[in-house]
Amino acid sequence: MHKKSLIPFKIETLDPMGQGVSKIGEQITFIAKTLPGEEGDAEVARKRKQVQFANLIKVTQPSSIREKSPCPHFWQCSGCHYLHTSYENELNFKKESLGKIFRDWPGQLIDLHPAPRRVDYRNRVQLHYDLNANKLGFHKSQSTKIIEVPSCLLPLGPIREQIKNLYQNESWIKLASRTGEKEGHVELYLKDNEVSLAWNKSYAEGGFTQVYSEMNELMKAWIPQQFHKDSYEVLDLFGGNGNISSSLKYKKRFVVDYYNKPTEAEFLSQDLFHENAVATVKSALNFVPNLLIFDPPRSGVKNLEEWTQAFNPETILYVSCDPHTLARDLKSLGNKYKLEKLNLFDFFPSTFHFETVAILSRAY
Ligand SMILES: C[S@@+](CC[C@H](N)C(=O)[O-])C[C@H]1O[C@@H](n2cnc3c(N)ncnc32)[C@H](O)[C@@H]1O
Numbered sequence: 001m002h003k004k005s006l007i008p009f010k011i012e013t014l015d016p017m018g019q020g021v022s023k024i025g026e027q028i029t030f031i032a033k034t035l036p037g038e039e040g041d042a043e044v045a046r047k048r049k050q051v052q053f054a055n056l057i058k059v060t061q062p063s064s065i066r067e068k069s070p071c072p073h074f075w076q077c078s079g080c081h082y083l084h085t086s087y088e089n090e091l092n093f094k095k096e097s098l099g100k101i102f103r104d105w106p107g108q109l110i111d112l113h114p115a116p117r118r119v120d121y122r123n124r125v126q127l128h129y130d131l132n133a134n135k136l137g138f139h140k141s142q143s144t145k146i147i148e149v150p151s152c153l154l155p156l157g158p159i160r161e162q163i164k165n166l167y168q169n170e171s172w173i174k175l176a177s178r179t180g181e182k183e184g185h186v187e188l189y190l191k192d193n194e195v196s197l198a199w200n201k202s203y204a205e206g207g208f209t210q211v212y213s214e215m216n217e218l219m220k221a222w223i224p225q226q227f228h229k230d231s232y233e234v235l236d237l238f239g240g241n242g243n244i245s246s247s248l249k250y251k252k253r254f255v256v257d258y259y260n261k262p263t264e265a266e267f268l269s270q271d272l273f274h275e276n277a278v279a280t281v282k283s284a285l286n287f288v289p290n291l292l293i294f295d296p297p298r299s300g301v302k303n304l305e306e307w308t309q310a311f312n313p314e315t316i317l318y319v320s321c322d323p324h325t326l327a328r329d330l331k332s333l334g335n336k337y338k339l340e341k342l343n344l345f346d347f348f349p350s351t352f353h354f355e356t357v358a359i360l361s362r363a364y
Helices: 087-101 157-177 213-226 277-284 304-311 323-331
Strands: 006-014 020-024 027-031 039-047 051-061 110-113 124-130 135-139 183-191 194-199 232-237 250-257 266-269 291-294 315-320 337-345 355-362
Touching: 006 027, 006 051, 006 087, 027 039, 087 110, 087 323, 087 337, 110 213, 124 157, 135 157, 157 183, 157 194, 213 337, 213 355, 266 277, 277 304, 291 304, 315 323, 323 355
Parallel strands: 027 051, 110 337, 232 250, 232 291, 250 266, 291 315
Antiparallel strands: 006 020, 006 039, 020 027, 039 051, 124 135, 124 183, 183 194, 315 355, 337 355
């Protein structure tokens, strides 16, 4: 078998995905689970035109901030990215990464909202299975290879118990076989203190909810402190069950989502990426909103400007799980809206993900 050669590395910085970046000659190499200043050996796994991705083999010069990971799967699994250093360092890396993305915004300040717990928080987890390979677990990054994770630390206790049960005596095999599909996934989610298992259903079975319930409560307690009027007429786009707008004092509220539905709010089911979405929502409304809320999937809202032109809101609250698309979308507004502060809410500790909450006021 062809043996891959080792390359020596020195890490200069971390990228937004928590991967170490090493420059050897003109070649940029990304190596996960390394830290700035570290040296060692890595093995190239994938090459693209300008860059390559390598697996860490050995650290010869460890960083002083390196720590032993509390998770037994950390080295094989691609689910967590920062468990080899403290939570404080993780937060600093995240803040730095957000700051870099918004570096062109003059005097931009970032307020950090850390999580109460770094592990033991997810109320929903998706595992993949492959009956031919006899494996249940998470996909390895950029691959369909499955890494087994019987002791994953991120889910809440009752879900961790269920995951253990699935691995015990390989009981998952019987359950997965019943689906009739050789490959698929199972979603474990907590609802009314019970763990439910959904085999091969689309994501967020049982309705979308934020995966870190306590962080969601923190965000919802913080939002009304930023909005002092009680005359908001709110249009909550990508509103799900109305989670975000429900935290506000409002005069009127209208929620739009395609896949979920609030129990108590005026609501429209609409594909918000459809080319006529703005006009359709406008004609469904019987008021002119002065506050627009956006909480889109990672792809963001490419036509943010079209929405603001249609409603000319005084205020925009944009909750984003991808700071790159957030920056792209906010840029499209030019000087018409002023971004006061960025708020980093750490909804996904141990991983490179987080939520950014931006509040913008109309400048003229
Ligand atoms: C990040 S979640 C936010 C949900 C809600 N704001 C909350 O805090 O629970 C994104 C929401 O966008 C909805 N969504 C995804 N694609 C959509 C589309 N094309 N049109 C409308 N809604 C969509 C999902 O159903 C989901 O509820």
